[in-house]
Amino acid sequence: MILCCGEAIIDMLPGQTGTGEAAYVPHMGGAIYNTAMALGRLGAPSGFFGGISTDMLGEMLCAELSRSQVDFSLSARSPRPATLAFVKLVNGQATYAFYDEASAGRMLMPHDLPRLEAACDAMHFGGISLISEPCGSTLEHFAMRESVYRVISIDPNIRPGMIEFPEAYIARIRRMASVADIVKFSDDDLAWFESRNDPGKDPEWWLKQGAKLVIVTKGAEGAIALTNRFEVAVEARRVTVVDTVGAGDTFDAAVLASFHDQGLLTKSAIAHLTTESVKQALDLGVKAAAVTVSRAGANPPWRSELD
Numbered sequence: 001m002i003l004c005c006g007e008a009i010i011d012m013l014p015g016q017t018g019t020g021e022a023a024y025v026p027h028m029g030g031a032i033y034n035t036a037m038a039l040g041r042l043g044a045p046s047g048f049f050g051g052i053s054t055d056m057l058g059e060m061l062c063a064e065l066s067r068s069q070v071d072f073s074l075s076a077r078s079p080r081p082a083t084l085a086f087v088k089l090v091n092g093q094a095t096y097a098f099y100d101e102a103s104a105g106r107m108l109m110p111h112d113l114p115r116l117e118a119a120c121d122a123m124h125f126g127g128i129s130l131i132s133e134p135c136g137s138t139l140e141h142f143a144m145r146e147s148v149y150r151v152i153s154i155d156p157n158i159r160p161g162m163i164e165f166p167e168a169y170i171a172r173i174r175r176m177a178s179v180a181d182i183v184k185f186s187d188d189d190l191a192w193f194e195s196r197n198d199p200g201k202d203p204e205w206w207l208k209q210g211a212k213l214v215i216v217t218k219g220a221e222g223a224i225a226l227t228n229r230f231e232v233a234v235e236a237r238r239v240t241v242v243d244t245v246g247a248g249d250t251f252d253a254a255v256l257a258s259f260h261d262q263g264l265l266t267k268s269a270i271a272h273l274t275t276e277s278v279k280q281a282l283d284l285g286v287k288a289a290a291v292t293v294s295r296a297g298a299n300p301p302w303r304s305e306l307d
Helices: 033-043 056-067 135-146 166-179 189-193 203-207 249-260 267-270 276-291
Strands: 004-006 009-016 022-029 046-049 051-053 076-078 082-092 091-099 122-126 151-155 182-186 213-217 225-227 231-234
Touching: 004 033, 004 056, 009 056, 022 033, 022 056, 022 225, 033 046, 033 056, 033 122, 033 249, 051 056, 051 166, 051 267, 056 213, 076 182, 122 249, 151 249, 182 249, 189 213, 189 249, 203 213, 203 225, 213 249, 213 276, 225 276, 231 276, 249 276
Parallel strands: 004 046, 004 122, 009 082, 051 076, 122 151, 151 182, 182 213
Antiparallel strands: 009 022, 082 091, 213 225, 225 231
């Protein structure tokens, strides 16, 4: 199983009522939730761990996970409210306003962490769940605890407007990256590091911190991947973009699904990847992400849509 660890939220996307008035339409979302959902739809053994509310919105989140063939049995259920994210779209690019105080996801505590079976091959972390407390510390502890045994993947998916204490946040990303096998950034993530004159602006720097594979997505320009031995680049698929919500999350899922399909989700295999295996993973990533951006919200493709 590939266990995605982090937030599950309700994305409120702009829409219209039947009479043409402006409205917000709820969609299931959250970076880590999206990745879990995309993995399940791509046919990979997918699991989700996070704090999920027992309220009506939490039940909606669980129902979509079930429909997407994701095992969420390890998640911590509580009566706390679900997190809401109101989305503003400008030329297809999304910005967010989060409502997360005392939510089921944010209040994730160390005692909520499950014991994992050997069948869990990899774990994926990232998103806003690494910013807030206490969930950020809880998930960092989870990654550190399991990093000896399982492939660790991290996509910070940086949301600058939510980062109240940048230095503490950067320190967490660095600590987690030091035990991670795969680290992925968008070009916007790297631009944020550059704006702070931080060495993390350079993908190669993360290899020196211990990552075995560093991936950078560049939107319409495709993606690149680096190891200590080679670099691989792929072009993006040309599609009409509706919005970019969930594109990076889908990409993450497709890369992990490809490595699973290739039998490479072990720490040893990720440390000895070939150019061919990485290119195959990136190709599936841009192919799947192209479908997601072609439709509204985080709606990753099923494997049958890519064949």
